[in-house]
Amino acid sequence: MAVPIETYTLDNGLRVVLSPDATAPIVAVNLWYHVGSANEREGRTGFAHLFEHMLFQGSAHVGLNEHFELVQRAGGTLNGSTWLDRTNYFETLPSHHVGLALWLEADRMGHLLPAMTQEKLDTQRDVVKNERRWSVDNRPYGTWWERLPALVFPPAHPFHHSLIGSMEDLDAASLEDVASFFATYYTPDNAVLTVAGDFEPAEVRTQIAALFGPIPRGPGKPPLPPMELPPVFGRWLRETVEDDVPLPRLFLACRIPPAGSDEWYVAAVLAAVLGLRRGSRLVRHLVREQQLANDATAFTYDLTKGCDLLVLDVTARPDVSIDTLEAAVAAILDAVITDGIRADELARAVALIETDYLSALQSAQERADRLSMAMTYFGDPTRVDRELARYADVTVATVQDFARRTLGPDNRASLRYVPRAASAADAA
Amino acid sequence: MSHPLPFPERPSPGPPRPYRFPASELRPLPLGARVRVASIDRVPLITLVVVCRSAGASGEHPGHEGIAALTASMLLEGTTTRSGQALTDAFEALGASVWASADWDAATIGVTTPTRHAESALALLAEMLREPAFRAPDLARLQAEHAADRLQAMAEPRVLAELASQWCLYAPTSRYRRPLSGTTATIGGLQPEDLRAFWSTNYTPATMTIVVAGQVDVETAERLARPIVAGWDTSAPAQSDEGATPRFAAPRIHLIDRPDAPQSELRLTRIGVPRGHPDFFALTLMNAVFGGLFSSRINLNLRERNGYTYGATAGFDWRRGAGPWSASTAVGTDVTLPAIRELLAETARMRAGTCTDAERALATSYLTGVFPLRFETTQAVASALASHAIFELPADYFDTYRDALQAVTLADIDRAASQHLEPTGLQLIVVGDAARLREGLHELGIGPVDEVAPETIERAP
Numbered sequence: 001m002a003v004p005i006e007t008y009t010l011d012n013g014l015r016v017v018l019s020p021d022a023t024a025p026i027v028a029v030n031l032w033y034h035v036g037s038a039n040e041r042e043g044r045t046g047f048a049h050l051f052e053h054m055l056f057q058g059s060a061h062v063g064l065n066e067h068f069e070l071v072q073r074a075g076g077t078l079n080g081s082t083w084l085d086r087t088n089y090f091e092t093l094p095s096h097h098v099g100l101a102l103w104l105e106a107d108r109m110g111h112l113l114p115a116m117t118q119e120k121l122d123t124q125r126d127v128v129k130n131e132r133r134w135s136v137d138n139r140p141y142g143t144w145w146e147r148l149p150a151l152v153f154p155p156a157h158p159f160h161h162s163l164i165g166s167m168e169d170l171d172a173a174s175l176e177d178v179a180s181f182f183a184t185y186y187t188p189d190n191a192v193l194t195v196a197g198d199f200e201p202a203e204v205r206t207q208i209a210a211l212f213g214p215i216p217r218g219p220g221k222p223p224l225p226p227m228e229l230p231p232v233f234g235r236w237l238r239e240t241v242e243d244d245v246p247l248p249r250l251f252l253a254c255r256i257p258p259a260g261s262d263e264w265y266v267a268a269v270l271a272a273v274l275g276l277r278r279g280s281r282l283v284r285h286l287v288r289e290q291q292l293a294n295d296a297t298a299f300t301y302d303l304t305k306g307c308d309l310l311v312l313d314v315t316a317r318p319d320v321s322i323d324t325l326e327a328a329v330a331a332i333l334d335a336v337i338t339d340g341i342r343a344d345e346l347a348r349a350v351a352l353i354e355t356d357y358l359s360a361l362q363s364a365q366e367r368a369d370r371l372s373m374a375m376t377y378f379g380d381p382t383r384v385d386r387e388l389a390r391y392a393d394v395t396v397a398t399v400q401d402f403a404r405r406t407l408g409p410d411n412r413a414s415l416r417y418v419p420r421a422a423s424a425a426d427a428a
Numbered sequence: 429m430s431h432p433l434p435f436p437e438r439p440s441p442g443p444p445r446p447y448r449f450p451a452s453e454l455r456p457l458p459l460g461a462r463v464r465v466a467s468i469d470r471v472p473l474i475t476l477v478v479v480c481r482s483a484g485a486s487g488e489h490p491g492h493e494g495i496a497a498l499t500a501s502m503l504l505e506g507t508t509t510r511s512g513q514a515l516t517d518a519f520e521a522l523g524a525s526v527w528a529s530a531d532w533d534a535a536t537i538g539v540t541t542p543t544r545h546a547e548s549a550l551a552l553l554a555e556m557l558r559e560p561a562f563r564a565p566d567l568a569r570l571q572a573e574h575a576a577d578r579l580q581a582m583a584e585p586r587v588l589a590e591l592a593s594q595w596c597l598y599a600p601t602s603r604y605r606r607p608l609s610g611t612t613a614t615i616g617g618l619q620p621e622d623l624r625a626f627w628s629t630n631y632t633p634a635t636m637t638i639v640v641a642g643q644v645d646v647e648t649a650e651r652l653a654r655p656i657v658a659g660w661d662t663s664a665p666a667q668s669d670e671g672a673t674p675r676f677a678a679p680r681i682h683l684i685d686r687p688d689a690p691q692s693e694l695r696l697t698r699i700g701v702p703r704g705h706p707d708f709f710a711l712t713l714m715n716a717v718f719g720g721l722f723s724s725r726i727n728l729n730l731r732e733r734n735g736y737t738y739g740a741t742a743g744f745d746w747r748r749g750a751g752p753w754s755a756s757t758a759v760g761t762d763v764t765l766p767a768i769r770e771l772l773a774e775t776a777r778m779r780a781g782t783c784t785d786a787e788r789a790l791a792t793s794y795l796t797g798v799f800p801l802r803f804e805t806t807q808a809v810a811s812a813l814a815s816h817a818i819f820e821l822p823a824d825y826f827d828t829y830r831d832a833l834q835a836v837t838l839a840d841i842d843r844a845a846s847q848h849l850e851p852t853g854l855q856l857i858v859v860g861d862a863a864r865l866r867e868g869l870h871e872l873g874i875g876p877v878d879e880v881a882p883e884t885i886e887r888a889p
Contacts, residue, residue: 023470025445026800061435065732068722073790075797094797099439111435126735133691134738134758140583198445210436246579279520288513291569294576318576351523355542358471362805
């Protein structure tokens with residue numbers, strides 16, 4: 001799938017990636033701002049995400065509720081998402097509406113603040129509090145995605161605190177915070193704009209220049225505190241959480257090099273050997289053979305600064321204790337350290353990664369998002385087309401060498417969920 | 429500190445580029461089976477899905493609820509010559525991902541494989557379908573996993589709300605009342621011979637359509653699909669569609685207690701209509717206006733105006749029988765009662781024939797515009813063609829889909845709303861903190877408030 005990729009930068013610092021492909025009359029517009037929860041100041045956890053909600057509340061030339069309506073009227077889909085170190089906004093449309101998406105993104109990049117009101121902020125604050133209840137507080141195991149970063153990153157580290165934020169901090173967010181966050185981070189020189197799919201590059205270049213060109217460069221953003229961490233935790237970190245959950249569940253994380261590094265591809269292939277689909281080691285041993293687990297999977301967090309995480313996520317059978325489960329998961333890691341992996345396991349993992357990759361990139365928006373990611377983090381969107389080669393370069397020997405340094409007891413963090421009643425009974 | 433910068437007018441759209449749903453060809457296979465092929469030369473992948481219309485949950489006998497889903501899962505657990513592990517290893521070594529599942533109307537067994545391995549992957553798929561082993565130890569494992577899944581389901585407020593909805597909506601005689609995957613009692617009692625019998629009765633070429641989408645020509649696809657059914661001489665089972673009788677004739681509230689829950693999961697639900705109903709397109713648009721779009725009435729009201737929720741949606745669960753329609757949202761415990769009032773008021777307003785032409789136009793242009801966006805991948809095309817086979821839709825269905833939407837008038841939408849959102853039969857499910865909600869729910873005056881224990885839903889009717 002050789003799709004052209006053009007890259008250029010406007011005078012105001014906005015980096016643009018164009019990847020035309022006329023297979024279907026569909027176009028994807030995708031805008032990454034290089035800001036996430038890591039950039040939040042103390043006492044404002046959750047603000048980057050609350051701010052993302054405010055970007056759908058209209059801008060100088062777009063009324064309340066009009067942003068969604070204009071895109072949906074055009075027959076498009078849209079959304080945004082906030083992550084630890086980036087926030088993205090995206091529209092997928094019938095291709096003749098590409099101008100609309102660019103216009104909407106330019107209006108909110110250049111002219112957001114005139115549309116901001118206290119009432120909109122208060123409503124979105126309530127919406128976000130309900131998002132927190134829905135995704136974290138009223139969901140079994142829902143706290144894992146704020147507990148795990150809190151366990152594995154030291155307190156002062158920008159990835160330590162909650163992305164969705166605390167209720168108190170959400171309450172504290174003000175319109176002044178909106179204005180200063182916007183001025184600091186939502187600037188063309190802190191963003192990457194990608195257009196992928198069916199469009200005329202020359203035309204879109206002209207539109208982008210007219211719409212985004214006049215937006216002034218930002219003042220520069222404050223540097224993040226140091227993100228570098230030692231290659232391993234140094235000991236086995238453990239946290240046990242008694243919760244209203246029916247089955248014990250273990251998240252076991254290992255610190256790994258940042259996403260995009262050569263070693264990260266080794267870790268990603270190892271994650272697939274361990275926990276991608278039914279033929280993986282965790283499923284084979286824990287679900288099928290030992291029958292200690294009901295589900296098992298493994299994945300990487302894909303963080304590009306400081307370090308990344310490899311996470312094993314295993315849910316126990318009802319009669320299996322968290323200690324038994326943890327010991328069985330540890331034994332699987334120990335076996336990789338001692339004996340490495342087989343060539344057929346490596347081939348299986350790489351083959352599945354390749355199929356998933358080809359499958360995903362049929363979608364214009366998926367491709368646009370990956371291009372934005374590669375440009376934002378590495379300044380080189382063409383990395384997207386070399387991804388598969390990097391997975392294929394991983395060998396049995398590099399995996400074992402990596403496992404020896406990375407999977408040991410000095411680099412494990414266990415987040416252990418246990419049913420509340422059971423743990424009370426244990427204590428009695 | 430905003431300086432007025434010149435900003436261009438909102439651009440008008442350019443001329444639209446035409447889109448056609450990928451063309452497909454239907455060919456007969458031996459013994460009444462059929463193959464439908466959509467050649468899409470984009471990436472070197474093929475998705476093949478075997479749809480078996482007689483192997484869904486509506487073909488189950490009472491007491492065996494869940495056997496359809498379990499039988500489909502057991503196909504992945506090995507053949508007479510290969511263990512489940514060996515079968516998995518063989519597929520995954522090819523980079524192929526395989527699945528087998530059953531819903532109310534059909535079992536679907538599918539694989540997405542690199543084109544270069546299609547021959548091997550499809551031979552494995554045929555073996556899986558034709559020579560399943562149904563070994564006792566594998567069955568015992570899946571039964572234990574199912575029991576654990578039930579525990580998880582009962583603890584997950586969203587799943588509980590869905591299970592409670594169908595439990596409260598359909599009469600005890602209706603299969604739709606009980607979980608698609610069965611209960612611990614129905615699944616726990618099954619023996620390997622029960623599954624073998626279900627398979628030998630219901631997996632038959634006569635009710636099979638094999639859908640192929642991807643980098644393959646029609647001749648090759650037909651050649652690859654043929655061995656899946658050739659020589660598989662079984663008699664076709666009787667197909668019965670679900671009768672879908674309501675349990676209650678008047679509205680009631682069903683309260684499921686989750687002490688101290690910070691949110692209430694709400695479902696306002698009623699029995700909808702079968703997928704083949706002539707009002708399908710009018711209902712699709714009516715629902716989009718009411719709760720399908722981001723700019724829908726209930727989302728703008730409950731989320732954007734009141735901040736009660738992260739989102740509110742509504743939809744039909746389309747089945748061959750009359751599946752449910754429901755409006756779903758999760759709201760803060762302290763705003764549960766006002767949120768219910770708004771939801772009911774919006775339902776009444778929709779039913780009163782208030783759809784505006786602007787709303788109709790928005791919903792129509794959204795649904796026609798996103799049509800091409802839904803079919804970017806081989807899996808998406810295969811899945812659309814599988815639904816086409818399951819619901820036995822007209823041959824030109826995808827080619828005329830957008831015209832059919834555009835033909836729906838405001839009067840059609842209003843009529844659909846007044847006929848299909850009648851208050852009779854509306855049931856409200858609330859999964860939340862009963863101690864804080866009970867009194868207010870009684871005072872709403874919608875109907876009696878029944879408190880339902882989750883264990884009741886899990887037990888036999």
